[in-house]
Amino acid sequence: MTRKFFGTDGVRGTANQYPMTAEMALKLGAAVGRYFRNDGNNQHRVVIGKDTRLSGYMFENALTAGLTSTGMNVLLLGPVPTPAVGMLTKSMRADLGVMISASHNPAIDNGIKFFGPDGFKLSDEAELEIEKLVIDGVEPVQSQNIGRAKRIDDGRFRYIERVKNSLPKGLPFKGLKVVVDCANGAAYRAAPEALWELGAEVISVGVNPNGTNINENCGSTHTETAAEAVVAHGADVGVALDGDADRVMVIDEKGQVADGDQLMALLASRWAAADQLKGGALVATVMSNLGLERYLEGQGLRLERTAVGDRYVVERMRQGGFNLGGEQSGHIVMTDYATTGDGLMAGLQFLAAMVESGKPASELAQSFETVPQLLKNVRYGTGQAPLEIASVQSAISEAEARLKGKGRLLIRKSGTEPLIRVMAECEDSTLLAEVVDAIVAEVQASV
Incomplete structure (x- = not known):
């Protein structure tokens, strides 16, 4: 069964447009409240954090209404990072954590992410059950069992x-x-x-x-x-x-940028040298650069690849007992300390490496030579399915044939925005640009 509302990282979209409406947030709150409060006990609690988007006020109130209507007690954290919600869900013995954010998207967007009582994001199976509750509707509790809501002031400091x-x-x-x-x-x-x-x-x-x-x-x-x-x-x-x-993202003293792949390479090698890297492997997605994989192999380490999305990285880490993973985009997951990607924590780990090694940022920020990689995005409209069109499929097949033995190609729909992402890697930069541009042109012609 395909999820209808949930993408790779919760429910996301333009605020006040389906599915990111106050009505949907109310229904989601009631559905997830019923999912986690299924024994009639009024001791259940949920923590809600948010980022700084204007629409956060609307969604915070709507979610609170839905949750309390099922008897859940709501603790409002205000603006805190997403990893803080994961951490506080577990440390405050909450049954559920909610983060209202569209992450790196523009301010007009917003999203709702859910964390289970262990502080980890919900599984696909749990999201499917919650969607069913949204569709079927949820019976509210009797008036004497309505939940309470209050603001928590010390979440940021914790x-x-x-x-x-x-x-x-x-x-x-x-x-x-x-x-x-x-x-x-x-x-x-x-x-x-x-x-x-x-x-x-x-x-x-x-x-x-x-x-x-x-x-x-x-x-x-x-x-x-x-x-x-x-x-x-x-x-x-x-x-x-x-x-x-x-x-x-980390910027060295010269103004050069190190992405998530470079940070993971640094941490993996340092942790391995200190015998702290569990399983001798780093978990990353199919988007990570081939240069990272080669670097790790040179260190006697493995790269375990997953589908795009930090939740899939975390799932593989938990399955395999690994403690370091992430994404090229800058999600760095360190399960010894956190349940999800934590940008601040990862940044502090880089600073710690600078202090311990005595080396400048520029010496630590470029662990490996990247294989030329080109990523282009094409936006498409509601109801369109560009990847199902014959001319687009033909362009992809032709590109794969041209890259065979020379590089790799990855075409996918974004799980957070209406975008087709066209990515390729190849040592031949001319060939790289040609194959990506050919596919992009066909996708653009189809939308």
């Missing part, structure tokens, strides 16, 4: 302490000048506070959210802002987060 405790004891960042770009998002207070408390000199950008400027020309998807600040201030390193702070 999260900051957990992040700091992921570092080796007594490892000060004193003397490090760090630019942190919070994308005007969920970590706009937590990230600068954590870095300052660890002793760093902090230059903060993207810390003035107004409800409509999240991810706007800042953060991990627009690293030029952080890079310019690093160079202008003569900083040692830059840490650029996305809107909900589960992604990170």
Whole structure:
């Protein structure tokens, strides 16, 4: 059975348009509340966090109404990073965690992500059952069993302490000048506070959210802002987060950007040397660069690939007993410390490597030579299915034939936006551009 509302990371879309409407949030709240409160006991609780989007107020209220109508007690965290919700769900003995965010998407979008009582994102099977409850409808509890809602003021501080405790004891960042770009998002207070408390000199950008400027020309998807600040201030390193702070990009002292693949390569090699890398492997998605795979093989390590989406990375990590994984886009998952990608925590691990090694960021940020990779996105309209059109399929087949033995091709629908993603890797940059452009042209002609 195919999921109707859920994508690769919860329910997501343009605010006030299906499926991201207040009505849907109300129904989702009631459905997930019924799913987790199925014994009639009124001791069940749920924590709700959000990023800084204007629509977050609407969805927070709608979800709260739906959840309390089924007898769930709601604890409202306010703006906190997505990994904070995963952490607090478990540490506060909640049955459910909810994060209201569209991550790296623009401010007009929003999304709803769910975490189970163990702090991990829900499985496909659980999401299917929740969708069925949305469709079938949920009977509200009797009036005397309606849940309560209250705001929690210390969620951010609990999260900051957990992040700091992921570092080796007594490892000060004193003397490090760090630019942190919070994308005007969920970590706009937590990230600068954590870095300052660890002793760093902090230059903060993207810390003035107004409800409509999240991810706007800042953060991990627009690293030029952080890079310019690093160079202008003569900083040692830059840490650029996305809107909900589960992604990170690192900028070295020269303004060069290191993506998630480079960060994972660094952490994997360091953890392996310290006998801390479980299973001798790193888990990453099909999007990760071939250069990462070759680098790990040279270190005597393996790369385990999954479908795109940090939840699938985490599922494979839990199945195989691995403790490090992530995505090229900057999700870095360290299950010894967190249940989902944590951009701030990963950024601090990079700073720790700088302090322990005494090396500048530029020496640590480029562990391997990347194989030329080209990714282009094509937006399509509602109801369209470009990948099912014969001319597009023919272009893909022709590209695969041209790349055979020379590179690889990956075509997929985005799970978070109405986009067809066309990615290829090849040592021959001319061939690379030709095959990607040919497919993109056919997709564009079909929409």
